[in-house]
Amino acid sequence: MKKLSKEILARDAKRNIGEEVLGAIREIKAGGGRRFVVQVSQATEARIKLGQSQADFAAMLGVSVRTLQDWEQGRREPSGAAKALLKIAVAAPKTVRKVLAAA
Structure with missing residues (x-):
């Protein structure tokens, strides 16, 4: 395994993906986050x-x-x-x- 891959795996092992997703949802509900506008022809x-x-x-x-x-x-x-x-x-x-x- 490459060193970079080991570093990524070590970093990801410390993450709580579920909490990150819930935090993002809370931010969106509070009016934050990025917004995209799509122009319709x-x-x-x-x-x-x-x-x-x-x-x-x-x-x-x-x-x-x-x-x-x-x-x-x-x-x-x-x-x-x-x-x-x-x-x-x-x-x-x-x-x-x-x-x-x-x-």
């Missing part, structure tokens, strides 16, 4: 508001699932027309669903 927001899967939403927009995933993950930007449709879908999801279902 316009495409994701629109899809969630319409309550559709990626496959269904992509089919509704007439794009591939891969293109929708690229938009949602920020790898690509939707075209101007797609951006406009996404804005409308976020603002009025019921209307978009009704209009596109009739098309």
